[in-house]
Amino acid sequence: MSRRVSYREAVREALREALRADPRVFLMGEDVGRYGGTYAVSKGLLDEFGPERIRDTPLSELGFVGAGIGAALGGMRPIVEVMTVNFSLLALDAIVNSAAMLRHMSGGQFSVPLVIRMATGAGRQVAAQHSNSFEGWYAHVPGLRVLAPATIEDARGMLSAALADPDPVLMFEHAQLYNSEGEIPEGAPPVVDICSARVRRAGTDVSLITHGGCLPKALRAAEELAAQGISAEVLDLRVLRPLDDATIMASVRRCRRAVVVDEAWRSGSLAAEVMARIMEQAFFDLDAPLARVCSEEVPIPYARHLEEAALPQVAKIVAAVQSLMGAAP
Amino acid sequence: MNTSAAGPPQGARAPSGGSAAHEVASVGAIPPAPPTGPVPWDKPYALAVLTDMLRIRRMEEKAAELYGEQKIRGFLHLYIGEEAVATGALRALAPQDNVVATYREHAHALLRGLSMDAIMAEMYGKQEGCSRGRGGSMHLFDRASRFYGGNAIVGGGLPLSAGLALADKLSGRAALTACFFGEGAVAEGAFHEAMNLAALWQLPVLFCCENNLYAMGTALARSEAQTDLCAKAASYGVATVRADGMDVVAVLAAMQQAARQVRQTGGPVFVELRTYRFRAHSMFDPELYRDKREVEDWKTRGPIHTFSARLKAQGSLSEPEFLALDAQAQAEVQQAVAFAEAGTWEPVADLLRDVTTPPGAPA
Numbered sequence: 001m002s003r004r005v006s007y008r009e010a011v012r013e014a015l016r017e018a019l020r021a022d023p024r025v026f027l028m029g030e031d032v033g034r035y036g037g038t039y040a041v042s043k044g045l046l047d048e049f050g051p052e053r054i055r056d057t058p059l060s061e062l063g064f065v066g067a068g069i070g071a072a073l074g075g076m077r078p079i080v081e082v083m084t085v086n087f088s089l090l091a092l093d094a095i096v097n098s099a100a101m102l103r104h105m106s107g108g109q110f111s112v113p114l115v116i117r118m119a120t121g122a123g124r125q126v127a128a129q130h131s132n133s134f135e136g137w138y139a140h141v142p143g144l145r146v147l148a149p150a151t152i153e154d155a156r157g158m159l160s161a162a163l164a165d166p167d168p169v170l171m172f173e174h175a176q177l178y179n180s181e182g183e184i185p186e187g188a189p190p191v192v193d194i195c196s197a198r199v200r201r202a203g204t205d206v207s208l209i210t211h212g213g214c215l216p217k218a219l220r221a222a223e224e225l226a227a228q229g230i231s232a233e234v235l236d237l238r239v240l241r242p243l244d245d246a247t248i249m250a251s252v253r254r255c256r257r258a259v260v261v262d263e264a265w266r267s268g269s270l271a272a273e274v275m276a277r278i279m280e281q282a283f284f285d286l287d288a289p290l291a292r293v294c295s296e297e298v299p300i301p302y303a304r305h306l307e308e309a310a311l312p313q314v315a316k317i318v319a320a321v322q323s324l325m326g327a328a329p
Numbered sequence: 330m331n332t333s334a335a336g337p338p339q340g341a342r343a344p345s346g347g348s349a350a351h352e353v354a355s356v357g358a359i360p361p362a363p364p365t366g367p368v369p370w371d372k373p374y375a376l377a378v379l380t381d382m383l384r385i386r387r388m389e390e391k392a393a394e395l396y397g398e399q400k401i402r403g404f405l406h407l408y409i410g411e412e413a414v415a416t417g418a419l420r421a422l423a424p425q426d427n428v429v430a431t432y433r434e435h436a437h438a439l440l441r442g443l444s445m446d447a448i449m450a451e452m453y454g455k456q457e458g459c460s461r462g463r464g465g466s467m468h469l470f471d472r473a474s475r476f477y478g479g480n481a482i483v484g485g486g487l488p489l490s491a492g493l494a495l496a497d498k499l500s501g502r503a504a505l506t507a508c509f510f511g512e513g514a515v516a517e518g519a520f521h522e523a524m525n526l527a528a529l530w531q532l533p534v535l536f537c538c539e540n541n542l543y544a545m546g547t548a549l550a551r552s553e554a555q556t557d558l559c560a561k562a563a564s565y566g567v568a569t570v571r572a573d574g575m576d577v578v579a580v581l582a583a584m585q586q587a588a589r590q591v592r593q594t595g596g597p598v599f600v601e602l603r604t605y606r607f608r609a610h611s612m613f614d615p616e617l618y619r620d621k622r623e624v625e626d627w628k629t630r631g632p633i634h635t636f637s638a639r640l641k642a643q644g645s646l647s648e649p650e651f652l653a654l655d656a657q658a659q660a661e662v663q664q665a666v667a668f669a670e671a672g673t674w675e676p677v678a679d680l681l682r683d684v685t686t687p688p689g690a691p692a
Contacts, residue, residue, distance in 0.1 A: 057526075058526070058529065060525065063491065063518075066485070067492035069488070070429075070477075070489035070493040071495045073493055073496070075496055093485060098489060104684055105463055105470070106468070108690075109460070110470060166685075167686050
């Protein structure tokens with residue numbers, strides 16, 4: 001038996017489960033309480049758990065993310081919600097200089113069991129300062145684990161695994177996914193790992209390597225390609241740090257061609273990192289040069305047609321694959 | 330040596346700026362009168378306090394010397410001149426309290442209970458150091474004494490302290506978090522955000538502002554439109570206390586009062602401790618921003634010799650007793666240096682450890 005839930009509901013259920021299971025867990029962030037969450041993820045949780053555990057914060061990203069780190073050091077299991085990845089830049093110091101480094105610079109004495117959730121990504125015409133995909137930046141930093149739940153199952157299951165991790169975990173929820181729906185089993189919540197990539201659609205001709213909000217686009221592209229007789233595999237990275245090299249290389253070796261689809265800007269992107277690893281580890285298994293579909297190198301524009309043009313789209317993915325197949329020996 | 334000679338060692342001073350200093354801010358130019366008056370403590374307690382300050386002073390003088398010998402590298406920020414602050418402040422804390430400090434934290438670590446051996450070995454970069462040689466001078470940590478660094482981003486420790494206090498509050502633990510920071514941190518957003526969070530949520534944080542008048546080389550009046558630091562804290566509804574940070578008696582009294590208030594109300598208190606750094610900001614600082622004369626004037630208020638003079642005046646300390654305590658401190662330093670020298674380098678094969686928590690390790 002399974003039931004149909006939205007991504008938003010799945011995250012909310014995961015939060016509720018965590019709050020019920022462990023008194024050390026609390027949620028804090030801007031408008032998570034009375035407002036019900038900017039994306040309505042935490043709606044209703046204030047009534048159930050009260051203002052101590054569903055804690056509204058001032059607009060102080062550096063302050064409350066830093067406080068989350070301190071609370072984690074003090075034995076709590078905080079879940080800090082940052083409204084969007086763009087705002088997380090105000091807390092970059094706390095995340096990078098403190099959360100990621102404390103264990104190492106204390107010689108292994110202090111871990112930081114903190115979960116930071118934030119919305120990422122574009123596609124809603126919210127323009128330049130609310131539309132970025134900076135998860136790749138965070139994936140640069142040793143000491144952090146970076147997750148990108150793209151399916152309902154991961155939206156429901158990743159949080160408990162993240163809370164069980166003794167080190168800081170960042171969860172990037174693509175804002176375009178909150179309304180997406182899917183099936184999860186009735187009863188016990190799905191158990192998922194936070195260390196591996198997952199093949200979401202099997203294929204043999206080309207591997208589409210992606211994560212987060214680009215996963216649905218890659219799956220639609222695979223549909224279109226199938227109609228043209230091209231069998232595309234879709235690999236959901238899920239975990240952006242540490243990257244699951246083994247699963248990436250297995251997919252590349254199977255398909256012998258790969259297109260990386262990443263909503264971040266191309267230069268210095270996670271896509272670049274994935275491609276470099278493929279070159280290092282699977283170069284001789286390739287039948288064609290690697291390709292990628294990323295955002296155009298422009299701040300995300302407001303106007304709908306320009307925003308669409310700036311982002312990875314199904315048609316761009318299909319075209320990139322066609323071009324690769326044409327380049328095949 | 331006599332009580333006024335706890336000065337710089339030979340050959341380890343940073344080069345002086347000489348007369349090139351210009352626009353010296355008036356805030357530091359004229360020190361207030363040296364602390365005087367009776368010390369309201371019995372002799373054993375007074376001598377224990379003096380011992381604390383001597384241990385800090387001798388440890389740091391040695392560290393400066395070792396820096397000159399290239400045994401200690403990187404950044405080394407000395408606390409010399411400011412000893413009364415940490416000495417008075419740490420004595421107002423209880424074992425269950427948390428301490429968050431800055432990159433000028435050797436004194437706080439030592440008085441919180443870290444062994445001088447472990448501190449010295451850390452400065453050497455040896456794996457017997459308190460942070461296994463991964464942190465160095467700026468990142469001393471100790472889980473056992475709830476000493477949370479050793480934070481080298483100015484202001485970075487302030488939000489952490491609010492969070493540690495939040496954890497205590499949510500867990501129902503009767504503890505406070507003492508957060509040390511310099512007056513330079515007051516310019517950071519982190520200060521204001523943490524101050525607001527602590528007041529808004531009524532968190533038991535004891536904010537200890539070590540105002541040594543210069544943020545590296547920038548005098549307070551050259552960086553802040555409002556130089557009354559207590560007024561800034563008060564604007565968040567945080568109670569404030571100000572004390573002479575060169576007078577260990579005044580520091581301890583102010584800190585005890587402030588700590589009591591934090592424990593009673595559960596809310597934050599801000600303490601400004603005005604002090605002065607006798608040495609350069611770090612070993613790379615040529616001190617172009619302040620006049621040598623100003624430094625010499627402030628040295629007449631040195632926390633160790635003024636305290637010693639007061640104890641002598643009231644018959645609580647003799648010169649032989651002082652010399653014995655000083656010799657004891659120097660012996661501890663010698664032992665710490667020997668420990669650090671005998672320490673070992675962590676194998677390069679272990680380079681990647683402690684980036685994340687290994688399975689099964691206590692979080």
